[in-house]
Amino acid sequence: MRLGVLCSGGDAPGMNACLRSVVRAAASDGHDVIGIRRGYEGLMNADFFDSELGVGKMSPRSVSHILERGGTILNSSRCPAFATPEGLKVAADALDRAGVDALIPIGGDGTFRGAVALAEHWKGQIIGCPGTIDNDLLGTDATIGFSTAVATAVDCIDKLRDTAESHERLFLVEVMGRHSGHLALATALAASAEIACVPEEIVDAVAIAARVQELRSLGKQSIIIVVAEGDEQGGAVALNEKLSLADCPYATRTVILGHIQRGGSPTAEDRVLATRLGDFAVRSIVDGATGMMAGETCGHCCLVPLEDTFSTHRPLPEHQIELLDRMSC
């Protein structure tokens, strides 16, 4: 078989590890892999990876020592032109011309929406691998990149706590998550933040200010509030302004972690997950599966229909929200 592989949407640590796994699982089973550069944009332009085997072909050697590297050697993109009937047809033609039998897109919910749309124009098999720091896909306990992004954010907040304690300040730390608070909540728990503001929960600024007052009266020297960028408060800067109007008992500072969260060497957890899912995606294709995401739940690899991964918002673990509250007293 000839398999195509691409990375799409925001890059995520572990995408390279997943790519390596796809290439080596395929090679060990005697299949070819065509690397498609720059996500769906590259697919539309037939922009293929170049290796010693020729244009497009990825050999096991072409993925040597990338397991530990952040980002993606294939590059990624966000490509609105792909999400049109014309764009999808161009992409389908490119796959046919390259003789691709099956495609493995590595990305998030947008990438999978794109894969479902592509399936209406292309007859090949499609198995997605979940690569996004947002952890917002149903059907897998974690997405590739989430563990690393949490670790990076926690490392930053540990440092911020030092200065927050020294100056008895409140820090509002904005993390990524346009529509999802998974990264914010996990980061808050692991960094012993007092409060997390997430898009899934509507809490007004007055209530947050009241909680801060309460924590002050309990003797807290410093406060960390983790704010998801998509929180209804409008992010850390906007929330800071609201808190200052509500008589905040601490001097405040805001920090936006931004794209730092998407970079860096993947954690061991992300490396193992990426390796398992890339291999499982290849084996699923060989077994004839299509229209599915390769995920992992309770330690087992599983296939989930692509539509099911994004059609319902992945809820936050309620018990973790309550746990954060109990731990912040």
Ligand SMILES: Nc1ncnc2c1ncn2[C@@H]1O[C@H](COP(=O)(O)OP(=O)(O)OP(=O)(O)O)[C@@H](O)[C@H]1O
């Ligand atoms: N409804 C759709 N139909 C067709 N293609 C889509 C659709 N939604 C997204 N895509 C394609 O998938 C690409 C990646 O989507 P998006 O930018 O939302 O990133 P993502 O995969 O969700 O990753 P991340 O979680 O990092 O944001 C888009 O740039 C677009 O080309």
Ligand SMILES: O=P(O)(O)OC[C@H]1O[C@](O)(CO)[C@@H](O)[C@@H]1O
């Ligand atoms: O690089 P860009 O396009 O600014 O992406 C930012 C977005 O990507 C994500 O990190 C997902 O990768 C979102 O949480 C965030 O809003």
